[in-house]
Amino acid sequence: MNLVIDIGNTRVKYSVCTQNEVVKTVSVDAFSPALLRTIKQEYEGLESAILSSVKDYPDELKVALTKQFDTFIELNATTPLPVENCYESKETLGKDRIAAIVGAFDLYEKTNVLVIDAGTAITYDLLTAEGQYLGGNISPGLEMRFRALNQFTGKLPKVEKGVVKELIGKTTEQAIRAGVQHGIVFEVDHAITSFKENYNNLKVIMTGGDAEFFDKKLKNSFFVHFNLTSIGLNRILQHNGESK
Template structure:
């Protein structure tokens, strides 16, 4: 079995894979050695991969290292089962790389646009020749709410929530509809442009904020909240066979 850990900006996701299937998944704000010890006790973990955007405690890493056969600390130089055409691979976010690998694994030899809605919204393009071509980075949902509050004197900090209104009749509602609808229009615009330029493009939507958008988009999309974990597991299996 594989232990897959994604340490992000705000939370850490921990998953156990049996082959290609997730059999256990949890999300924690702070990873503790007891979390790792519990998993290692419950499951026969053979290999492990960590994508460390945030900070993972040293004792957790050391326990994992000494408990598995293959350990991958994902880096820009880690071999991946995908050609990478990014001009500056050392600056490419590991989460962006992982979702690209995950989407390509699920649908190889297809044109794919992956939209990852988190702290930032990223758009990743993988072509039908199994090549990651690059993408775009845009402010995420919460980032936009915080920016409006931070850079203006009188606008309140609004918490995101689902809304179907076209416009607001008070300042809070105006911010809510402006940010969420604006992001929906942005996403739809990207989808339209890619479909006009590439044939049979598959659209994946993933990330922590997907439930604010998935029902509002008019385009046909695949929603996969575990796409990053699937990509990390694929990278781990690929390296375990080298």
């Protein structure tokens, strides 16, 4: 069995996987060597691990992973992948983005796929039917847009997402909520339409913490896969085992 660790901007998600599927996924505030020991005790069959992190993490965690697993991979720009990475600045490519692309490849091989990760930022990434990752776009996420209006202006309040029934807000709070939420829906819908015009039979996958926000709000259809990054990391781990 495999342990997959995904350290994001705000949360850490770890998954226990077989070679072909995600068995269990847990979200925590932080991942420590103590937690690692607990997981190893609970799942005695864990032999391989992979870690993806979008930020720095303690050296002692890497040491613990190296010691406690027969195979440990720290995902980086040189890690062999089952897809062709055509991104020019591979060193700056978010590891969560490439992992999600590999997850899409695992689920929908030989298909044009647009992966939309709605989290701290919204990322749009394209995988071709030929297994090439071409790149994508990065845009502010929902919470970031609300926060930016508050932080970069003198008087606009910090507003939380909520139900928006009207196109036009009649108070400042309503106007901010309508502007942010309608705006992000318009953006995502238009992005999907534009990608569909350029890539035939495009399948759209949504993942990330705000994926559910877009349910029944978009004109375009999409599939939600919350474990997409974990699926991708597990596939990368499996691919590297096959490459040895």
